[in-house]
Amino acid sequence: MSSEHTSHRPARRRASMLFRVRPRTATAGELLDNAPAAWSELQRDTSNGFYAEDNGHNEPVLEETSAFPEPLVKHRPTKSFSNIRHGVDGLRALGRRLSVTIRKKSSKGNLRHSHETQDHRDHGQPLGVEGAQRLQGGSRIHSSISRRPSLSALQSLHAPLTSAGKISSVMGLGAPVVDLSAGAAARAAAAAQNEMFNAERVSSRTDSKFYDRPERDSESGIGIDLRERSDSSDADLAVVRTDPVVFFPPEIMAQILSYLDPESLMRTEAVSRAWHKAASSRHVWRHVYRREFGSRVPPSKAKSKVHSAGLGKTLPNQDWKRIFLIRQALERRWRDGKAAAIYLQGHTDSVYCVQFDEKKIITGSRDRTIRIWDAHYPWPCLKIIGANPNDAPSSGPGTVPPTAITPPASGSAPMLAICPQVQGPSDVASCAPRSPEYHNASILCLQYDDEIMVTGSSDHTCIVWDVKDDYKPIRRLVGHKAGVLDVCFDDRYIVSCSKDTTICVWDRHTGELVKKLLGHRGPVNAVQLRGDLVVSASGDGIAKLWNITSGLCIREFAGRDRGLACVEFSDDARTILAGGNDQVIYQFDANTGELIGELKGHSGLVRSLYLDSINRRIVSGSYDMSVKVFDADTGELTIDLPGWTTSWMLSAKSDYRRIVATSQDSRTVIMDFGYGLDGIELLEEA
Template sequence: MHRRQSILSHRPKTSSDVDDDTYTSAAPPPHTMKRTISQTFPTHYQHDVKDTNMLDAVNEATMHADGLSQHSQASSFSRAFGAVAGSFTRQKTRRRMSSVSSATPAQRRRGSIHSLFESLPSSSASQKSTMDQQRMPLQHQDSGIPTFQLQPQSTSSKAFAPFKRLSSMRRRPTASGPSTDITKGLFTPAVSYPSQSVPGAAARQAAAAANQDRQNQLRREQEHTHRFLNGLITTSMRDDDIKDNESGVDMTCASPIVRADSVTEKKMIDPFQRLPAELATTVLSNLDAASLVRAERVSRSWNEHASSPHVWRNVFLRKHEPEVHVSPAPIQMGGLGTGKMAGGNPAPAQDWKQMFRARSTIDGRWKTGTPAAIYLNGHTDSVYCCQFDENKAITGSRDRTIRVWDLKTYKCIRVYGGPNHRPTANTPPPMEERPERVISHASLNGTKVGNEIYTVPADYHDASILCLQYDSEIMVTGSSDYTCIVWDITGDEYVPMYRLRGHEAGVLDVCLDDKYIISCSKDAMIKVWDRKTGNCVRTLKGHRGPVNAVQLRGNFLVSASGDGVAKLWNLETGVSIKDFPSEDRGLAAVEFSDDAKYVLAGGNDHVVYKFDASTGELVHSRVKHDGLVRSLFLDAFNGRIVSGSYDQSIQVSDYETGQTYAVYKNWTTSWILSAKSDYRRVVATSQDGRTLILDFGHNVPGSELLAGSK
């Protein structure tokens, strides 16, 4: 019986005096067979010459051991190399193999299997033909060389026959076998080598390259996560990119993340499924409204968090809640537009998203100049002054009466005047109205209802009502009779409390806070009154003409006079500290910004001036009318200047630039004497006896949610 020659006789001898990192080239062993083209490694393996050399070494050793034909052995090992390489190389690392052949010493000094790995060329080396290149030993992988990914040509059971034969040669079993995924045809050997092996330069270079790959991958993943959390995942995401799982919604990246060891699409973890609700709310609250709406469309999980009332409350208030810059806070004209209030703060349980949508629609109408017109009919002569809040408007007229209007029904609900000033029927007569008119109730004068709402108080003005201002407790009215009356308005009926006497001419304007009442007059004087006692605290002198307007901000007061100068006063000392002169003629109106940084003034030269309050320098004078600027109002928080003029127009301008973006001319039939605004409306009075309301929130869905508590 012919005895098969042991494969050990053909194993290369490892010389103990040869270093593992060196390889001595020698003549090929006597049993080396000539390679044919069928032994060439398949070209679809995307590796360098290292793979071909490794395959040659395995083919060579196995063919001598088994005595198989060239072509059958090459074909079998080519198909099964993915399974053989890992087991074979691990076995080689555990023991040194010595040859028992009678080869020459030069032949017996061939390097070990470790030197095969160490001597492999780097990826940057020039590629040689696999038929001409000298066979090189395999290289060590114990210093971080990336694992191989090879795809055999076949996964049939025949392909693993050589693997079974080689595994039978083991003297002791390995700790773990190779990891093989037959369904994908990918085999990645996980090889561990003795720690005493010293890696060579090629190994260190490969390890550095692998480490750089890992760092690059980590950076790509971090950059993608950063973009993901900053709202760059847009509504263009496909529906099939959003998939359900047992814990909610799992986001799949629109572009795949390529790992160093695979080319697969990596799924992102939805951060809002992991974060506490409070943190998710905080993150989303920092988005603007447009980004928040896009976030709602990302997935059901994102929609749940982004639609939260807590998120929209923060977004809404960040944009629309006014800031208080001075103490005491200035009197609020109209409404805040921030919804119901609770303890001085916006109430929590509100539809903040709908409120934001309503405010956005209203702001858009301001820009496009498309308000609805509402006419209040009842006064029989020029209406000089007005003030309003969310529920009512109060007007004073040359007809010597004060009227209170319900801003829900736009009807007159109370008239205060002397017994000799009761109006008669059909006053004023019907007048021309704009096509934008939506409400215009007929006057109640002379009717039963009109007589019922007319009230003769204990004290009243017997001359024109030229000015007024009120807060939640009192109202102050100034008249051509040289006096002011302070009214208690806390009840359903307005009750006169006391009269302020001291001016020597008609009182042209008044203002107040929780400490003082300020009045100015044609007598060129400004008087400061104690609110609680009604005593005159101080008289401010300095103007050389009638003082037409005053406004109060904390300890500072601004005034505008017919002498063409606006002045800034310190109320504690009574000293004028800054002058703001016009270019020509007198000033009829003045405004002080809420933060006390700017002063606006307008008058006979038809322009509106904006001055820097600290330096006195003119910022700009771009708002221009065709007549006297009789009225000014500054809504700094919403960035609007509203001016009324004798040219029968109301202009709305940008607070920062002064550019006018809306003009409403001839909406009344005579001069505009007063014009004030809030977030949704302008209330203006005219010489024709009517009050005009430009309502930008008329029929806007959700506008009722913006109104505060009564």
């Protein structure tokens, strides 16, 4: 292009007016003839976007024009041949400028403009008029450098809102050609974007309490999923649809299922065959059953074989699910108070004391004998220790011959009464009669473990027996001046109490007297031992807590106004239970000495107490001829068993399956809650 034509090219200015002014009397021909002059006037920018022209009548006329006007058709007059040649050259130059070539890519101006615009959009900020003008200016500068606009420049003619443009004339001749992406379009795009930004910000503040929520990238479409849920592929839902029983190894799945409770585990078995097989695993049910019932066992009794928790034997093919169902049925019977009464007859006088485990039951009687019974059907007497039964008194003060049981008017009656056949002395193995090493008076108390058994008698002495050597006597403990009413021991000491108001502490292994505790003013009827602490209950109405090392009484627990006949010490040495003539069971805090509860229900002297810490039960026997069971946590009376014997209840103990109580009517009654349950023997640990 020649310099002549270049000098006549007007400077590129923004098209910032939406209105133009024309005289009222102007015609279309005049507008076409005056187009160059109008264009020079149009290039004068105003601040308010309007331009007024005097029409000769001193009345400016405003004509509304479109932001994107249609190109005007101009008919040029006929000119000379030189002018036509000149026009041909201009057309050639225009063709070169508008040609599209693949030798170069998009201009730098377009790239810079797109980058800046994208930066603003990525940061979620409004573009604004100033930003649009700045982008417009940058585009104008770079456009002036590049003489061959790329294809993107042509496409901008059809997308006026996407980039800032410019105004130019063709060869500086004729009416101006307005680029549709000029300043007005940029401002319109910025205004529209600002309005959308403000509307979204207001709506987000109105709809949500989180004002600083990031805006979605609506321009690029990133993060927008217009698919329906049904359009999701199977690969997207693969994790959700994966069966863990099929996916995980059996060992891991068994470990996962072992954390379920029994009810949930049984429901899991109904999901499918694969789940039934995994949830029925014996390994899983063993963990579930042991966690459900084994967690009740206190640490102090975990190593003891005497106190069974009914956890079953660990055998290779043990059916642990069946064991759980049996235990569940047993617990249901405890709640309903349904048990069978099994009466052991053989003693000829009052039975004062009893202790038992899963294999045997040992009782001591006023007839001066100790009997060992089989704990299973048909409950035969296995051994008699003590005086010749033929020499024992057949009757005496307080002896009540066996009679039939009358069903009680209230409480729980036996669902079945069983009286095994009475064995004669010749049918029972016994030790050598009339041995000076045996007791020659009533057996008032006893306790045993896996190694020894200790008994106390009205002959003022205690005897230590060797359990492993067929209950042969080891030594006699002499030190009391009256009948020994209760005895207890652990792996260090043997503690006995007597009517002489004293408490004696003996060395278990040597039999030497270690301490004698003095302080009670009446007969000491019961004692319990926990570590270095001893608790005692006396007829003077006071329970005392002693320290064996110092031999001093460290705390006292007083009843109402009558004597105490029995006492129990919790395994954690925090709670003391005491009962007596008040017909109430007192619950004391061992640390503070405060009375924290009273268990009521008996109508006679509370003669016996037993705290089953494994199953959280308190079992009591009374002179009202009843055995009652209380909840150890709430103190609520859960089972009332009145009239199961015909005389006073003298002693009562319990485990997970049964209560064994002795009476003044010379019988021992087994209250078996598991009688008749198929497979009940699977709960035994021994």
